[in-house]
Amino acid sequence: MDRKKTYKAIVIIVVVTIVIAVALFYFYLRDDNDKYEGIPTLEPYINDKVGVLQESDYNDLQDFCTYIEYNNSCEIALLIVDNTGSYDLNTFAIRTFEKNGIGQEGKDNGVLVVFLVPEVGDIRWRTVTGDGVSDILSGFVLKGFENEYLIPAMEQGDLSWGITLYIYAIGLELDEKYISEGNDPWEEYPIWFIPLNGWQLAIFVVVFILLTIVTKGRVLLLIPYLFTRGGGRGGFGGGGTGGGGSRGRF
Incomplete structure (x- = not known):
């Protein structure tokens, strides 16, 4: 077999391998995709889809939640929406x-x-806690925060400030009572400035090499954009087991 045929065979093998891997990945996640249809993907940490938060409150909460994770590894996320699609609020939140x-x-x-x-x-809310913090943030504790901070601010017509105080109360409770080393979300990546874990990085390298061959090196022009860390991290830490917490309406 001459060099040209060998080259084509290698390219075909790589492409077929990638197609098979993607197909297996799709079938593996298909059931989960059905379960989570219409459920949003969140950015750490504050997601205001309605425009409720004042800009200063949004920035303060973003910085505060970042501090909490770096200090003791707890992750706090906020989502504000004007509808939950086909789900009731409890199912949507969980x-x-x-x-x-x-x-x-x-x-x-x-x-x-x-x-x-x-x-x-009415405005309604649901707080979901992971199994690892449900004892600290019991329904009783969360109701206390709602009655002390959230509802009084809402009664004064300042929902943004009420939400801010409520999140701060949750975070400070975790900061005081949850004992754990802090977490730098970027430490989990083999190459700190590329937000990909081990297997994701391996797939990226294979695909990038293939594209380099196919495009005769032109894809290399994208390197400055691909390796930019950007302004934030890509996702949460992979927990998500729980269901305790609190709920309310106003």
């Missing part, structure tokens, strides 16, 4: 918590706070 893997893997120390703020009707 599946969002599970899908996004909020909390560290093996610790399940995540918290998700979902506010449903429709154009017409």
